[in-house]
Amino acid sequence: MIINPIYINGIGSISIQKPLSEDGIFNPVSYDTPRVSCIEPNYRDFFTPAVSRRISKIIKRSIITAKHAISESGIEMPDAIITGTGLGCIEDTEKFLDSMIRNEEKFLKPSFFIQSTHNSISSQIAINLDCKSYNNTYIHRGVSFENALVDAALLFKQKKIDSALVTGSDQMTPNYFTLLKRIGYWADTVNDTLQFVRNTKTKGSFSGEGSISFMLSSQQNKNSYALIKAMDLFYKPTVPIEQKIEQFIQAQGLNIEDIDIYLTGMSGDAQNDKVYTDIGKNLFLSEKTAFYKNICGEFYTSAAYGLNVAASSLKKGIFPAHCLQDGKERKNTTHILFHNHFKNKDHSLILLNKCSN
Amino acid sequence: MEKLIIELKTEIIKVLNLEDITIEDIGNDDPLFGDGLGLDSIDALELIVLMEKDYGIKLKDANQGRDIFKSILTMAEYISKNRTI
Incomplete structure (x- = not known):
């Protein structure tokens, strides 16, 4: 979209x-x-x-x-x-x-x-x-x-x-x-x-x-947290999600390697998380895989907290270690791909960029 | 009557979610609406429900409420005369 x-x-x-x-x-x-x-x-x-x-x-x-x-x-x-x-x-x-x-x-x-x-x-x-x-x-x-x-x-x-x-x-x-x-x-x-x-x-x-x-x-100001560059929602995708993600990233003039953080809706539930770990492996994003539900818990609109994590991290210039799969803090992140799914039927992709303040 | 007044005050505080108000804060003659407790039309509906549920009194004429809900005392007097449960 x-x-x-x-x-x-x-x-x-x-x-x-x-x-x-x-x-x-x-x-x-x-x-x-x-x-x-x-x-x-x-x-x-x-x-x-x-x-x-x-x-x-x-x-x-x-x-x-x-x-x-x-x-x-x-x-x-x-x-x-x-x-x-x-x-x-x-x-x-x-x-x-x-x-x-x-x-x-x-x-x-x-x-x-x-x-x-x-x-x-x-x-x-x-x-x-x-x-x-x-x-x-x-x-x-x-x-x-x-x-x-x-x-x-x-x-x-x-x-x-x-x-x-x-x-x-x-x-x-x-x-x-x-x-x-x-x-x-x-x-x-x-x-x-x-x-x-x-x-x-x-x-x-x-x-x-x-x-x-x-x-x-629509206007940036000196306190802006982040830029929502692109977003997409899809229901029961007919093509592999990896392909959807690649198309989504490429449509923004970026490659998968340009993504600094792959922020996911991982929750600790094996069935839910497998969707993200498979994508991480297939798209070489495993080392960049992050989560947010460890700090806000699971609820229907927890994605709003995830967006908060992404935007606040981009503004601060630090992505916290406790939200990363490898437990290592990242600095100078520019592009965050935010991916959530609900029962592996509804998927959402949001691309966030750091603001050029 | 005094027992009924305390019971009414306790129930009104609970039903109307009157935070920070105790039964001692509500005078028997204090107006319930306007300058007194500051209740409004939705509270009036809650009081009508309370009268029917707890005392079996069904108000047929809405205008009756003006006199009945003047104060805790007027409510208690009406209830004691008309209660069916």
Whole structure:
């Protein structure tokens, strides 16, 4: 897919790492449990009690990260607000449905209902910012964030917008964690999340959650993180993925050797990771293979955290050792190929370049 | 009546997610809407659900709510006279 250059000019992140900080990427915390929850900021610093009681946790997180990204970018108001979420406001959805079942479909709670729709996140960000422009939400399980990003890219290409706030947001409830555990989504034991992806190749991963917002712009500024040079999504590719990747890279006037980092959605799950390791071997990218789910965990929109890792590393000029397969830090990286797949059916490729600040 | 008032205050704090507010902060005569607790129309819906679910009272006329939901005391008085459960 041919896109216009898109600059990442602001990022806000709340995840299982330190909130609103790049510390989570360069000095991450490790955990010893398969279910890890977000490190929350002090919400009282951001919301009055009257506002706070009306919005659920995932919406609070998303509003805070959105405002942080906008503030970093120096842009006052985005031309579009686009959100990707696999589960939406699942915590309130569960409360609403639980109450509906317990009370035999009577006494439905209006607050839980209002907060239980998937597009509450994008709309509440808009209401909080008083932004009346384009607003959309994408719900496509493991490729929700990537679809939100594609929407923004198409709007940039059509010159309908000059800036977009794109957010990936998901939360993990105890109930949903248990349901996914039954179908083998999670590892039985996790001793060190930071080393989990590199060292573990069994069934299942560990769960995380997070809200990560990006302020995208058609214009570079002095604080730009990185340039999104190209992106592509494909479903059940009919040709080998290696071929797709080569074509994708060559279309940008590059060769495979020009790629400094092959950032993947490896999670420690053997079946998931084999797709990436095979590609790494076949395209001679093994030594450049990296991952990010060891610091954010697995959730439907974890690709947003991966984009955060790629962009922040390009800006800082250092790709952290704990995210590389060989455990050796890289400096002066210029091109990052970011590849994710969901069940080896949906694939996304994003080429990021270092900005020439 | 005092037991019902405490029960109502506890339930309202829980149902309306009134962070930072304790039962001691809510006076029996304090207005629930406007200047008092600052509740709004969505809260009114929650209170209607609470009345029906916990006390078996179904409000037939929405205008009744204006008088019933003036304060904790007016709510408690109405409930004690009309409760079915």
